[in-house]
Amino acid sequence: MATNPVPDHVPPEMVRDFSLFTSPGMSPTPNGDPHAAVACAHDGPPIFYSPYNTQDGRGTWVITRAADQRKVLQDTETFSSHRSIFSSVLGETWPTIPLELDPPAHGVFRSLLSPLLSPKRVRVLEPAVRERAVTLIDSIAASGTSCDVMKEFAFPFTVSIFLRFLGLPDHRLDTFVGWAKDLLHGDDVKRPVAARTIVTFIDELATNRRKEPVDDLMTFIVQAQVEGRRLTDEEIRGIGVLVFVAGLDTVAAAIGFDLAYLARNLKDQELLRSEPDRIALAAEELLRAYPPIQLIRVATKDIDFEGAPIRKGDYVSCATMIANRDPAEFGCPNTIDLAREDNRHAAFGYGPHRCLGSHLARREIIIGLEEWLARIPAFRIKKGTAPITCGGHVFGIENLILDWS
Ligand code: HEM
Numbered sequence: 275m276a277t278n279p280v281p282d283h284v285p286p287e288m289v290r291d292f293s294l295f296t297s298p299g300m301s302p303t304p305n306g307d308p309h310a311a312v313a314c315a316h317d318g319p320p321i322f323y324s325p326y327n328t329q330d331g332r333g334t335w336v337i338t339r340a341a342d343q344r345k346v347l348q349d350t351e352t353f354s355s356h357r358s359i360f361s362s363v364l365g366e367t368w369p370t371i372p373l374e375l376d377p378p379a380h381g382v383f384r385s386l387l388s389p390l391l392s393p394k395r396v397r398v399l400e401p402a403v404r405e406r407a408v409t410l411i412d413s414i415a416a417s418g419t420s421c422d423v424m425k426e427f428a429f430p431f432t433v434s435i436f437l438r439f440l441g442l443p444d445h446r447l448d449t450f451v452g453w454a455k456d457l458l459h460g461d462d463v464k465r466p467v468a469a470r471t472i473v474t475f476i477d478e479l480a481t482n483r484r485k486e487p488v489d490d491l492m493t494f495i496v497q498a499q500v501e502g503r504r505l506t507d508e509e510i511r512g513i514g515v516l517v518f519v520a521g522l523d524t525v526a527a528a529i530g531f532d533l534a535y536l537a538r539n540l541k542d543q544e545l546l547r548s549e550p551d552r553i554a555l556a557a558e559e560l561l562r563a564y565p566p567i568q569l570i571r572v573a574t575k576d577i578d579f580e581g582a583p584i585r586k587g588d589y590v591s592c593a594t595m596i597a598n599r600d601p602a603e604f605g606c607p608n609t610i611d612l613a614r615e616d617n618r619h620a621a622f623g624y625g626p627h628r629c630l631g632s633h634l635a636r637r638e639i640i641i642g643l644e645e646w647l648a649r650i651p652a653f654r655i656k657k658g659t660a661p662i663t664c665g666g667h668v669f670g671i672e673n674l675i676l677d678w679s
Contacts, residue, residue: 278332280325283585290322292336294568294593294665295329308665309531309564313599313608321582327591329465329667330362334570334589335582340597340620342580346571346590347625350376353571353590355627359667360515363457363469370519371512373627380626382500383513388630390491396633403435403638407645415649419679420656423533424672427646428526432638436521439634441490442479454522458668476514480507491517523668524566525635529642530661530671531564532557535610536647537655537676542612547647556612557639562619563610565594566669569623594620595669653678 280289294312315338327334337343346353354376361368369375372383389395410431414421421427429451434444442450453475456468479492487493495513498505505513536543546553569592573584584590597620599607604614622629629635655661656677663671 278325280323280333281585281588283583284323284333285583288319288321288323288582290318290324290336292318292322292324293327294591294595294667295327296665306663308663308669309595309599310608311665312593312595315593315596316599316601316607321580323582324591328570328589329359332589334591335579335584336591336593336596338596338600340600340603343569343592343597343620344624346579346592347569347623347627350380350626352574352577354574355380355571357570357572357589359570360469360519363466364473368508369512370516371509372630373516373520374512377626383509384626384630386498386500387513387517390494391630391634393633396637399435399439399634400637400641402438404641404645406434407431407641408649411645411649420675420677423674423676424526424530428529428533428642428674431642432525432529433522435634435638436525439491439521440517441483441488441492450518450522454519455670457519458523459664459666459670472515472518473511476511476518477507480510480514520631521634523670524631525638527566527668527670528561528564528635528639530674531566531669532560532639532643533646533653533676534655534661534671534674535560535564537653537674539610540652540654542610543647543652545612546643547652550644550647552612553643553647554640555614555617557636557643558617558619559610559612559614561621561639562598562604562614562617564669565598565619565621567621567623568593568595568667569627570667592620594623650676651678 292315315336320339320342322336323333324336325333327336337346355374356369356376357374358367358369360370372380375383410427414426430447433447433451437444437447453468453472456464460468480496483493484496492514495505495510546556571590573586573588573590576585601607622632653676656675659675661671661674
């Protein structure tokens with residue numbers, strides 16, 4: 275991976291050989307545990323500079339303490355979200371919306387979208403979510419005693435729900451998952467191709483829905499008004515791309531990491547199977563231990579932040595996987611305690627950009643685990659196989675072969 279030189283204002287003693295992309299246990303390593311690998315960030319100073327911590331090899335400040343991350347994420351004037359991570363892959367600068375907007379524009383678009391993902395709307399979707407989980411798992415159970423759980427359950431389950439929400443057809447599910455994988459975990463050749471394909475797809479979808487409106491998210495967006503006007507093509511694209519990418523990989527990754535944990539910890543697995551009322555609380559602890567996302571902000575001015583000389587334009591990383599292992603915030607942070615109370619984890623972020631899809635994501639994870647444990651007997655990772663995990667802006671897991679013979 276290409277890396278940029280460390281800027282002159284960064285004291286050499288603050289530079290640390292650490293990256294969410296390449297640290298040991300994180301690059302596509304069989305059996306790797308990327309979350310455990312990054313927890314080691316707490317062995318060093320609370321803030322340091324990583325010279326290669328983004329997909330395109332840029333350096334970032336790494337904020338390790340959860341309390342300091344909250345300060346950064348709350349202070350949108352100093353730490354901007356306007357960083358065009360998606361469009362920069364294409365050499366462009368338009369923002370994904372609302373993720374890469376700052377106040378006040380951010381609030382305008384967030385208010386437009388939040389009713390679509392409210393707890394009330396999620397309750398309406400819930401029977402379809404459960405039905406989809408049951409259908410998939412029943413078919414897996416009927417066809418043998420082993421399966422590739424990401425391919426046969428986690429992705430088809432979460433992505434089909436998401437496609438229904440977006441108003442997209444199920445039969446293209448594998449294509450969409452492929453695009454998301456290439457975008458989030460592909461190399462320098464695959465990434466821009468996937469990004470262009472997604473943009474073209476979203477633009478065409480918007481054109482089609484303008485011509486022939488149906489009852490779906492894209493029709494809502496093309497018909498919506500903000501501040502008394504219709505949305506521009508670039509705004510429609512920014513929303514469409516964000517919602518597409520936000521829902522494709524994250525929930526599947528969370529379910530995958532959860533099932534991998536339970537496959538390796540049979541006592542916890544049996545406890546949740548025999549006492550399903552514990553699943554909702556356990557899902558929070560698993561979200562704490564295995565969150566998928568790194569948040570990036572850009573400094574809008576020079577600031578000395580908790581001893582770090584951050585300068586205008588510097589990237590600042592608030593990785594949820596690091597915050598969630600902060601010993602100042604969680605007792606025994608590297609121990610997974612499925613009954614942990616007061617679990618104020620950072621998996622869904624913090625401050626004005628806190629995840630809009632958290633209600634849907636939570637229900638999908640809980641329902642997925644409930645139905646899996648109710649239908650599949652004691653399962654383990656299949657002998658001779660090992661899950662493949664990857665680090666990055668979004669942590670992922672694939673090739674998780676479970677066996678219950
Ligand atoms: C386990 C699954 C998920 C996790 C861990 C997650 C995590 C996050 C995090 C950490 C952020 C904050 C990003 C930032 O501050 O820069 C975020 C924002 C967002 N998420 Fe999620 N997400 C998940 C699933 C979803 C789903 C299923 C959807 C949509 C259906 C969604 C939609 C969004 C949107 C629209 C934002 C932007 C909010 C804003 O900027 O105001 N997320 N998510």
